[in-house]
Every structure is written in C-alpha cells, then in structure tokens.
Amino acid sequence: MRNHYESEVGHFEGAICPEVDTFREELEKSVEMVADKKENKILLYCTGGIRCEKASAWFRHHGFSDVNQLHGGIIQYAREVKEQGLTPKFIGKNFVFDERLGERITEDIISECHQCGAPCDDHVNCANDDCHLLFIQCTSCGEKFDNCCTPACQEIFHLPIEEQRRLRKGKIKQDTLSVYRSRLRPDLRKILREGLEKA
Numbered sequence: 001m002r003n004h005y006e007s008e009v010g011h012f013e014g015a016i017c018p019e020v021d022t023f024r025e026e027l028e029k030s031v032e033m034v035a036d037k038k039e040n041k042i043l044l045y046c047t048g049g050i051r052c053e054k055a056s057a058w059f060r061h062h063g064f065s066d067v068n069q070l071h072g073g074i075i076q077y078a079r080e081v082k083e084q085g086l087t088p089k090f091i092g093k094n095f096v097f098d099e100r101l102g103e104r105i106t107e108d109i110i111s112e113c114h115q116c117g118a119p120c121d122d123h124v125n126c127a128n129d130d131c132h133l134l135f136i137q138c139t140s141c142g143e144k145f146d147n148c149c150t151p152a153c154q155e156i157f158h159l160p161i162e163e164q165r166r167l168r169k170g171k172i173k174q175d176t177l178s179v180y181r182s183r184l185r186p187d188l189r190k191i192l193r194e195g196l197e198k199a
C-alpha cells in the first residue's frame with residue numbers, strides 16, 4: 001500500500017509494488033493486479049499501518065477471503081525485528097515524510113540516482129522552490145546541480161530572490177519541471193542528456 005517513490009527505495013522481498021503516485025490509485029490498481037487470487041492469503045503493508053485499515057476493508061469488499069495486514073506498519077516491524085535480532089525481510093529504506101525522508105532498514109541500496117544512475121536512495125526536493133520535485137539525488141550530483149533537478153531549475157535557483165518571485169507571479173515556469181509536480185515522473189537522465197525541450 002505504498003506509492004512508487006516509497007517502494008523505489010525499500011520494499012518487502014517479493015512484494016507487489018504498483019507504479020502509482022497516490023493511495024487512491026494504489027487501492028484500485030492493487031485489487032486489479034491480484035484479481036485472479038481472491039482465495040490466496042493477502043498480506044498488506046504500509047508505512048505506519050493506517051492505510052492498511054482502509055485497504056483491508058477494500059480488499060474484503062472486492063471478494064478477497066484471507067486479507068491480513070501488518071499492524072503498526074514498517075515502522076513497528078523495523079523496531080521489533082531490531083529488538084529481536086532478526087534479519088529484516090524488508091530491504092532498503094523505509095520512506096517517511098520527515099526531514100530524513102527515510103529510515104534505513106538494511107544496508108541494501110536498491111535504487112539509483114535519477115541524474116547519473118549511481119546506486120543511491122536519498123530523496124531530495126529540488127532546491128528551486130517553484131519546482132520542489134521529489135527525486136533521488138547522489139551527493140556528487142547534488143554538488144554539481146546545487147541540489148536542483150535540472151540546469152533550468154539551477155539557473156532559477158541562482159537568480160536573486162525578487163527575480164524568482166517575479167517569475168513565479170508571472171507564471172513563467174515552462175522552463176522548469178514544476179508541471180510534473182504530482183502525477184508524472186520526469187526521466188531526469190533523459191532530460192539531462194537531451195535537454196528539456198525534447199523530454
């Protein structure tokens with residue numbers, strides 16, 4: 001019951017991870033993906049257990065007979081596994097919406113920097129406030145692009161703050177990726193290779 005950017009950096013071994021941006025989409029897509037498995041045992045998990053309350057009812061409503069959920073979510077699971085000295089079945093990082101943007105569960109790095117492809121699972125928000133795109137960026141790309149997602153955002157980021165405000169007010173933002181904010185995920189490597197125009 002997690003979104004793509006959450007599953008990208010960490011998931012349970014063998015979990016079904018739908019490519020979705022929101023919980024609402026997650027519900028619809030996940031039921032579809034296992035539509036032929038109504039008699040199977042289903043185990044749902046999410047960050048802290050809250051989404052699964054809703055999701056388990058949704059699955060039962062759709063005729064699934066053996067629906068289970070991870071109570072307390074990955075947060076509690078990680079704590080218990082640690083206390084009991086067990087090997088986690090959740091690999092990578094647990095994405096959480098605090099300033100860390102993720103709690104490491106195992107040393108595995110299962111994702112890549114969106115800009116250079118190096119192994120990396122550190123999420124950042126683009127430093128251009130008008131863009132704020134959530135993406136994965138390694139330390140060296142962070143230095144190279146001043147924590148921005150593209151050279152276009154980097155350019156805006158370096159303008160005086162008044163100029164940035166003026167641009168925002170005038171809605172002159174075609175040159176940034178702010179249009180992608182929620183539903184689409186830009187392919188940053190492609191954009192960096194070919195430029196924003198052709199992306």
Ligand SMILES: [Zn+2]
Pocket residue numbers: 113114115116117118137138139140141142
């Ligand atoms: Zn990189």
Ligand SMILES: [Zn+2]
Pocket residue numbers: 126127128131132133148149150153176177
């Ligand atoms: Zn940006």
